[in-house]
Amino acid sequence: MIESFKHLAELAADRDLADVFLETDEQEHGVPGSQILESLRKRRQVMRDCVERGKQGGVSMGKLVGNEAKLLNQAFIEGRTFLDPLTIKAELYALSVMGENSRMGVIVAAPTAGAGGVVPGMLLALEEERHVDPEKTVRALVVAGGVGSIVALSANISGAAGGCQNEVGVATAMGAAAVSYMMGGTTKQCISAAALALKNTLGLVCDPVGGLVEVPCVKRNALFAVHGLTAAQLALAGVDSVIPMDEVVEAMVRIGRALPRGLKETAEGGLATTATGCAIGQRLKDEANQRRAERAAERERLAHERKAGVTS
Numbered sequence: 411m412i413e414s415f416k417h418l419a420e421l422a423a424d425r426d427l428a429d430v431f432l433e434t435d436e437q438e439h440g441v442p443g444s445q446i447l448e449s450l451r452k453r454r455q456v457m458r459d460c461v462e463r464g465k466q467g468g469v470s471m472g473k474l475v476g477n478e479a480k481l482l483n484q485a486f487i488e489g490r491t492f493l494d495p496l497t498i499k500a501e502l503y504a505l506s507v508m509g510e511n512s513r514m515g516v517i518v519a520a521p522t523a524g525a526g527g528v529v530p531g532m533l534l535a536l537e538e539e540r541h542v543d544p545e546k547t548v549r550a551l552v553v554a555g556g557v558g559s560i561v562a563l564s565a566n567i568s569g570a571a572g573g574c575q576n577e578v579g580v581a582t583a584m585g586a587a588a589v590s591y592m593m594g595g596t597t598k599q600c601i602s603a604a605a606l607a608l609k610n611t612l613g614l615v616c617d618p619v620g621g622l623v624e625v626p627c628v629k630r631n632a633l634f635a636v637h638g639l640t641a642a643q644l645a646l647a648g649v650d651s652v653i654p655m656d657e658v659v660e661a662m663v664r665i666g667r668a669l670p671r672g673l674k675e676t677a678e679g680g681l682a683t684t685a686t687g688c689a690i691g692q693r694l695k696d697e698a699n700q701r702r703a704e705r706a707a708e709r710e711r712l713a714h715e716r717k718a719g720v721t722s
């Protein structure tokens with residue numbers, strides 16, 4: 411088992427990072443590397459399909475989001491964007507995936523559904539814009555998964571456990587390491603990219619409006635996809651995190667414990683308790699009560715009809 415990033419750095423100092431993760435998985439779980447790669451090829455395709463569907467837009471379950479990808483895509487096609495295409499596509503693909511997630515569409519949790527836009531946003535945009543062989547993207551998914559697995563040895567990957575740093579923050583670290591790998595970075599640079607990405611998400615709270623994975627989650631994924639690309643760029647240029655990745659993870663765990671309950675997915679703090687957040691929360695509650703009342707009335711009407719049928 412790879413117990414820490416320090417251990418990973420020793421094991422994979424001069425080796426291909428994906429190979430090291432595949433070999434370790436095979437030794438530990440008996441799953442051949444070829445099987446893992448095949449499974450990740452399918453997941454990459456699910457991500458791609460999800461991006462294409464997401465660009466079409468649509469309304470989310472809570473009606474708070476859903477058309478962000480469509481709007482950005484239109485602006486991009488019409489030449490109304492000012493950022494470079496790689497950045498735009500990373501944002502766009504992250505928004506597409508999260509739009510699909512908000513409509514209960516099929517996505518790949520990476521590492522969770524709420525943070526599922528960051529990794530595909532970064533990797534698929536890079537693949538397209540820098541003409542990376544899709545097979546390299548598949549191997550980069552091995553790296554992303556491996557990084558997430560090491561974090562998960564000491565941290566619970568959920569907003570309820572430690573805030574959004576544990577979800578979107580970890581996704582950003584996974585994506586940053588994977589992008590560095592795709593760009594030919596060394597193991598040291600991949601780990602540095604993960605550390606740079608994660609340490610700059612520390613303290614990020616989980617405050618979903620109305621308790622739905624819509625606001626701020628959808629747009630947060632797009633913004634942090636760009637954050638992850640920036641971390642990878644710095645690491646590839648030789649910039650070091652100074653604080654090693656294992657210590658960044660430890661800090662994340664401590665900060666997560668220190669966060670108040672209201673900032674850990676309860677919708678009892680942060681953006682969820684702004685005036686607008688509260689009004690939306692109340693509207694969602696009213697609508698849920700209305701649906702419950704309608705269902706109860708329908709059940710009562712059917713019971714009444716059955717009874718009338720029996721006695722006639």
Ligand code: SF4
Pocket residue numbers: 524525568569570573574575577578615616617618622623624626627630675
């Ligand atoms: S705010 Fe909470 S629910 Fe939304 S993505 Fe972050 S951790 Fe997930």
